[in-house]
Amino acid sequence: MTRDAGLGLVKWLAMLSMLIDHLRYLWPDAYGLFVIGRLAFPLFCLGIAANVARTRSGELFSECNARYLGWLLAFSLLSELPYRLLSPESATLNVMPILSLGLLLAWGIHHADRNSLFLAATALVVALLLHRQLMYGVIGVTLPAACVLGLKGVRWWLLPAALAMFAIAGAAVLLGVALLRQPMSCTVWPVGRWGYWFYLGHLAAIYLMKL
Template sequence: MRRDAGLDLVKWLAMLSMLIDHLRYLWPDAYGLFIIGRLAFPLFCLGIAANVARTHPGQLFSEGNARYLGWLLVFSLISELPYRALSPESATLNVMPTLLLGLLVAWSAHHADRNSLLLAAGALVAASLFHQRLMYGMVGVILPAAFVLGLRGMRWWWLPAVLAMLANGRNRWLVGLGVTPETLAMFVMAGVAAPLGLALLRQSSSLRAWPVGRWGYWFYPGHLAVLYLLSP
């Protein structure tokens, strides 16, 4: 399959914004880093949606899909230890289980057959049962599917934008600070992520970025482990 430079740009922006956000573990008072980090989760969801949309509808049970699901499952487990070490007070799991369930729901939006709908139904039941333990909760699980629709036409850009903002609604920063310029900026940044990411995917193929291959899975647990070792 031809390399998608726009998708690589989305992945790089997602990883960079996530890293900037997590630098707060070294500088807790740097509120601006947290705001920038609101780009990361929606862009990771867009990356999942873009990978799903590149497959042929009706070919759900393929080797590529099984491998994709397997990688997310493996790194959901691998990432929990460094995440828990760096953020022991967190009430949620690391972000990978949310993305894993989101992949199942995104498949249903793309394939729209009985098997994909059954997988999505199971994912949504699991998300409802573990809503409090999932980072970004039920809304986060639905977000990749909203991006699948967004990729079908810019008229849908508002749907993932709205869901990206709602996914941040139970953020502990919002609970602790209330409505402030910082928390309002947080919602704006999350909403901007959707049209920004969709626009990047539509950029000219002349754009080039260092390809983000399977090594990208290691970036999440790897950078968490490094920040834990560097944290005071």
């Protein structure tokens, strides 16, 4: 329950900072929104890592994991059109594909068996081939796996922070880890599958408002 509350806060902060970042499409001169928005991706990666770390090692092919990957892949496709409409000049895909590849790599680190390592290696090859098309590139793909290592032991916490600092915002990872480890007695409304629809929906809504 405590961990769920912390994980819920991490996801809410990620979604809020993402929304604030994308408001720049309505107010291009509000440069400060960009700074806040840099917290979103590392927090999303930490959320993926926390979900992966909570599962039992060795149980890769579960119904829950299949749904998890399926939702990410589905919304990688569904979100591309509103993302492209909102940001036609962008040279990268929306954020969902890189999170999908990051999940596969995180599974490889967590389960460390033949099947998961094969999926992780495949994801890494795809990331290298699509480096220029992926938001945050190969480093972004490795961040969920680095966060899994960070959650497995205190001695690893500098790895995800360093990667995130190099890619975007290391402070976000440290903040997220603190929330995950902090005992909480409060109840946080969980971010479920509706979060995927929020990503797609808020892009479409901002685009319509921009029109």
